[in-house]
Amino acid sequence: MIASLFNLPLTRFRSLSCRLPLSPRNFRAFSGTDAGMDAVQRRLMFEDECILVDETDRVVGHDSKYNCHLMENIEAKNLLHRAFSVYLFNSNYELLLQQRSKAKVTFPLVWTNTCCSHPLHRDSELIEENALGVRNAAQRKLLDELGVVAEDVPVDEFTPLGRMLYKAPSDGKWGEHELVYLLAVVRDVKVEPNPDEVADVKYLSREGVKELVKKADAGAEGVKLSPWFRLVVKNFLMKWWNHVEKGTLDEAVDMKTIHKL
Secondary structure: OHHHHOOOOHHHHHHHHOOOOOOHHHHHHOOHHHOOOOHHHHHHHHHOEEEEEOOOOOEEEEEEHHHHOEHHHHHHHOOOEEEEEEEEEOOOOOEEEEEEOOOOOOOOOOEEOOEEEOOEOOHHHOOOHHHHHHHHHHHHHHHHHHOOOHHHOOHHHOEEEEEEEEEEEOOOOEEEEEEEEEEEEEOOOOOOOOOOOEEEEEEEOHHHHHHHHHHHHHOHHHOOEOHHHHHHHHHHHHHHHHHHHHOOHHHHOOOOOEEEO
C-alpha cells in the first residue's frame, strides 16, 4: 500500500490523503465546531507543523497550523509563525494573482498575491542560509496550489526581498500572526490551479492592481483583498515593480529589516 502511493498522480494522492485518519493528538484537538471544515483543509490544519518564531525571526518551536491560526492563541500566547508570500511576474511584467478558495479556513475568496503559505517544521524548510528553507517551501506550494512544476520555478530564481510582521483577524475564531518572507520571481509558467486551494487566477498590470484595490476599497463587485497583500501594495509593491521592469530586482533587497506593519 505505502509503495503504491508513490505511483499515484498528484490529484489522486490529494484525494486519498485527505481521507487518512488524524493523529491521536490532533483528533483530540478537533471539535464539533470544526465539523464543516473541508477535508483537505482539515488535514492541512492538523498535520502541518508551522515554525514558531519570535519577533527577531529566531525559531522558538513549532505547532500545528490549526493552533497557530486560532485568535485565542494569537492573543493569549502571542503565537507568531514564519510564512512567505510569492510575487510571480511574467515576461510582460504582469503579476499573477490568485483568489483563495471558498474552502480556505482563513480569508476565503479574497484576492491576494501569487501564493501565500508557511515553511513547515522539517529539515528542508528550516534552512536559514539565504532563506533556502523558505524558498524550498515556496516551490512546494506553487506546485500544490497552482500546479507550477519545480522546473519552471527553480529555487535559485526566487529573490528574497524582505520580511514583514503583521497581525490580522479573519473572523471571530481565526486569524493570522505572521513573520512573512517576501519573495519575487520573474518567470513564464504554466498554471493549473488546484480547486481545493484556489478559486480563480489572473495576471494584472500595475494599473490593473491599482484598479483592483479601488474596487476592494469601494466594495464593488464583491472584491476583497487579503490584509497582507494590502500591506505589500501600500508599502513595497510598486517600488519592486520598477525594479522588475528594469531588471534590477537585486537592488530592492533588504533582508536585514523586519518591517512591523
